[in-house]
Amino acid sequence: MDKIEVVQIGVVNRDSPEEDEFDRSLVSRIVLKNEFADGLKGIEEFSHVFIIYWLDRIPDSKKRLVVPAGSQKLAQQVGVFATRMPIRPNPIGLSMVELVKHERNTIWVRGLDALDGTPVLDIKPYPECVKGKFIIADKFKVPNWLR
Amino acid sequence: MDKIEVVQIGVVNRDSPEEDEFDRSLVSRIVLKNEFADGLKGIEEFSHVFIIYWLDRIPDSKKRLVVPAGSQKLAQQVGVFATRMPIRPNPIGLSMVELVKHERNTIWVRGLDALDGTPVLDIKPYPECVKGKFIIADKFKVPNWLR
Numbered sequence A, B: 001m002d003k004i005e006v007v008q009i010g011v012v013n014r015d016s017p018e019e020d021e022f023d024r025s026l027v028s029r030i031v032l033k034n035e036f037a038d039g040l041k042g043i044e045e046f047s048h049v050f051i052i053y054w055l056d057r058i059p060d061s062k063k064r065l066v067v068p069a070g071s072q073k074l075a076q077q078v079g080v081f082a083t084r085m086p087i088r089p090n091p092i093g094l095s096m097v098e099l100v101k102h103e104r105n106t107i108w109v110r111g112l113d114a115l116d117g118t119p120v121l122d123i124k125p126y127p128e129c130v131k132g133k134f135i136i137a138d139k140f141k142v143p144n145w146l147r
Helices: A034-040 B034-040
Strands: A003-007 A010-013 A027-032 A048-054 A092-103 A106-110 A119-125 B003-007 B010-013 B027-032 B048-054 B092-103 B106-110 B119-125 B128-130 B133-135
Touching: A027 A034, A027 A119, A048 A106, A048 B092, A092 B048, A092 B119, A092 B128, A119 B092, B027 B034, B027 B119, B048 B106
Parallel strands: none
Antiparallel strands: A003 B003, A010 A027, A010 A119, A027 A106, A048 A092, A048 A119, A092 A106, B010 B027, B010 B119, B027 B106, B048 B092, B048 B119, B092 B106, B128 B133
8 A cells, every 4th residue: 555545634724824833822713514523522732732734835845865954054964753844755744732712623733834725634632641641752862953 | 625635745654563562662763765864864863753644554444433442431422633543544653752873764753553564744843843843732621531
């Protein structure tokens, strides 16, 4: 199996298409198709969720090595999977966001970096919990170029 | 746009198909197709990564409400997007795992709950970093049924 088909469950709506999507203090809406509205029942009991979305305005690219933003002066090339750059084999976006409000088929979230109109693929609660233990990493290591 | 096509970039390999995939202390391998190997350059400088994969053995389901594992005695129904249940409109899996080792087109990770042979769609570093700030949630709220 090489090609996999996913369905769009909803869309990102921003108040203004001119909003700075890098400003993570802004609130955007995720509006699900009505058929998926029941899937949100009880989500408001979480303070944070993951949004998985489709970066539909990213051009196809065979690039595997990129110079990550912020490290230009190092001119250090790293692999796309070591970055959050949108150019990747599958332009899937992942944001951990603050859940502000839930009404019927819509949630309001703070911190989503997706453009207005972006297709949404999945919503998952944060954090994952396995046998009563939350899967979080409070200690972690990152490359110097990211700091 | 309703149907979106994604490509399989690699596969999950476990030492034994009989391993308990709920045991998050186990290490599994993610073997990328050779054409994507360069995309892993430098990933070993991260201690944790997100794995996005495709739950290819989950039957189609129109279920939107589920009784999450562990809450049976409450018989509380919540929406699929408020759970990590694999039955969801897009059976996309997401695990935050510990990165153990990287060699060429393969990474070894601890804590992946995917079965042997599971198609992999994307790998992203943890945590996201925006303007020098790490996007982590050290304070969070979850429903009582999850605890």
